[in-house]
Amino acid sequence: MYNLGNCTDCTTCGSCQQTPNVDTPILFCMHCQPSDAPCLKICKQNAIEIMGGAITINSKNCTRCRDCVKVCPIGIIKI
Structure with missing residues (x-):
């Protein structure tokens, strides 16, 4: 049974919502229209x-x- 108090942020159990650290940022998304995509609008580094x-x-x-x-x-x- 999952217990938040025992969480070590390992991301291997599949019970938590932690995002694993990755070396390369990952994104391939078609959810938002590019003209409305919040990520596209907020990125200061283009x-x-x-x-x-x-x-x-x-x-x-x-x-x-x-x-x-x-x-x-x-x-x-x-990321």
């Missing part, structure tokens, strides 16, 4: 890009500030 109709992260420009993570309406961005 790391959020549109590729073939999908919103993606250019990892070379990303500073991992996580502003995009905070505004994503579906929580798909992993």
Whole structure:
């Protein structure tokens, strides 16, 4: 049984909502229209890009500030 008090942020049990740390920011999203995408609007580094109709992260420009993570309406961005 999952107990929050025992959580070590390992992200392996599948019971928590923790996002694993990743070396490369991950995003391939078609949920928002690019003109309305909060992540695209908030990124000060222009790391959020549109590729073939999908919103993606250019990892070379990303500073991992996580502003995009905070505004994503579906929580798909992993940094």
